[in-house]
Amino acid sequence: MLERDAAKYPFLKEAVRLVDALNIQLNDLADPSFSKILDRATERVTEAIIEGVVEAKLEDYMTELLSYPVASMLVSLKGDSFLDRRYALAEAVRIYFLLMKEDSKTLFDIAINEFNWDLQNTKENYDGQTYPFKLFFNNYLHSSSIFHEDKWKLVNRILKNGYVLLQQNEVARLIQGEVEMLIRERVSNRVNFDLPSPIKLKLEEISKIFEENRRKIGAEDLPLEVIREAFPPCMTYCLEGLLSGRRASHMERFALTSFLINVGMPIESIVDLYVSVTDFDEALTRYQIEHIAGLKGNKTRYTPPLCDTLRTHGICRNKDEICERIKHPLNYYRIKAKRVIASQPKENGTNIINN
Amino acid sequence: MLLNLKKMVQTLSIINIQIIYFSPIFKLLCALKLDMESDWGSTKFVVEQFSKWYRNNAKTIPAPTEIKLREFAFLTFEGRTMFRHISFKDEVVLHRYLIDNAPANSYHSSSYYKHPDYDMNEKGWIGADLVFDIDADHFNLPCQTEHDKWLCRNCGKTGVGKPPELCECGKAQFQTETWLCEKCLQAAKNETQKLLDILIQDFGFTTKNDLVVNFSGNRGYHVHVRNKNVRYFDQSSRREIVDYILGTGIKPEYIGFNPKGHGGRSILGDEGWRGRVGKALYDFVDDSSSETIKSLNLSRTLTQNLINKKSEFLIALQNNHPSFILKKFAGRDEERIITDLDTILKIAIKQQSADIDTVVTTDIHRLIRLPNTLHGKTGWQTQTINPENISDYDPFTNAIVFKGEEVKLFVRWAPKIRIGDTTYGEYNEEKVTLPLAVAIFLLCKKGARVIN
Missing domain, CATH: 1.10.8 (Helicase, Ruva Protein; domain 3)
Known part of the structure; x- marks a missing residue:
């Protein structure tokens, strides 16, 4: 493989082998001769934070290639799951732009050799458009699973005999999806070791930029108080249903309970809420709520289901403009809460259903 | 914790269980405590008949594929506890269990586990079949007003068909009684055929290699996709498939x-x-x-x-x-x-679209009825059927397995029902003598009791 290609697609197995062969150690990076690589690695991460996309700088392809694993290491060291996702997406978008310029052979090579896709040529016409590719639906479901636009839903694709028809740019986009997941997984492996000071300084630089941009890129925490007006329409629907005594599905109760826990409603209040409006057994209700909160059982704290899941189970209701922008009810809450807080005079207070 | 679990298990078995959903334990919140009227149904008689049937027929029940990796679960007629986290090393042991226990209802996991007999958190999930549940309970059919009833446990009001969301008294505490008829089973079959069409034409599954279709033994059909490609699907992939089948989100x-x-x-x-x-x-x-x-x-x-x-x-x-x-x-x-x-x-x-249950398919820890065992709510057989011949399949004939002498019953109430070529009922507070198959059905539905 050419180093230039490796620099473009450093996640490829061959590119990784190429980098491994150089056997660069952590302490080497502290050496001034590697400063270019360390600088570019830092730049990759800051580009991801600020711009949301990493630029492809292929003139100095060795620096470009070697800075990728270093950048991944820096993100991993930072240890913030929001940054993990942002960085993975930014690198994946870089790759998407590069893939758009490639011929179909390169797409085939990557799809088949790296991701084991069952991708084939075809020639079909629908709505006056030609579809030159078809992809086995398993591979499609995996690679499209992090996209949330309507056009990527399987139901909006042409699915024939197990294969999804695709155009070339769509194949590139799906590869982007795979790459994003690959990088996400890689950087979310938390590492911790003593760092040479040049690297420590770079990490501090990244932290500073991340903090400065946190608000702008939507990584801030949820408000401390529960703000009833900031609930997304689906959760309002569930809550009102519960209060009116309507029989609710399991999924509906699970969604509401996990939502209430995650926005910080005390478990006591949730138990009261259920017991007061239904004939549920208090001890059993408490056990189940504590289970969802991660205090019982397998100690997993459940987050509410994604918007897509709520839609599947018929809980997504009365969508509004914020819904169009988000994939998760907690993100709706985050955005709306900010607006509610901004629009209300302090002394008036918000309608808090907390104790 | 142990005590709580026991309590949960007990509560679970009280619910009108069609298919048991256990994974987020939260499901149980819905457990309305329906008091089954214990004097109806002549449990002892039914248990004897089930035992006899299993003694003669257990060996004809094929084990689910990869039996060692499956969890099994059973309900008895007498108790309210579900016996679960059971595993069998082979078909012979499974048959022995069925003969010894003659369960009212038998289930196996759609999932494959490293240790199917361990507690939920230690089972070691490997994968799961893709399963679909089509149940007439979820449809709104006019025939439901002919054979389904409800009673408000709070104020005593009664009605036909599905209970309302809320009773006039403001509570939602209903006891329900659900029967079945040709119309609801035909509706369920139509949905199953639509489902099979989508699975075959769009997803490319074949009836020969991938699809197992079962009559549930009561009000619906189950379709299992057993195929290495779907086994490792996570919930999000399964959700996309559900949305596809239901046409959810089509733009x-x-x-x-x-x-x-x-x-x-x-x-x-x-x-x-x-x-x-x-x-x-x-x-x-x-x-x-x-x-x-x-x-x-x-x-x-x-x-x-x-x-x-x-x-x-x-x-x-x-x-x-x-x-x-x-x-x-x-x-x-x-x-x-x-x-x-x-x-x-x-x-x-x-x-x-095919009206499938969204929760069943997206759940990767599902217990589903063990094909070819008896259904405790009907006494009919949960039957594997050939998908090619589904249009000719007649549950009112094919799923009836009890044959024997006539039984004298006092029937509380039962709607009209065809068994084989003969239609019986409706019966209302009366003594009747009926063939064993019909008697078992009325008893399992708790609509009658045996008299001497």
């Missing part, structure tokens, strides 16, 4: 209905949802009276065109791309076109 512009679009051929001959929506739209317009079309509140232009230029519209649908049809018949107000399309598509999708 008209991606199946050709784009007022801004141009080019292309008619969608009537297309595969997948494009063709389905096209055909449903054709049938709907063809079959609808002017009143029906007016009742949809579509735009004036579209309403008039669908009524006055019906045949022209149908010909266009056969020969032209939807974007052309929109331009020709739907007027110019694009926003209005989109609302109208939503209205029409809803009807088309409802007609063409």
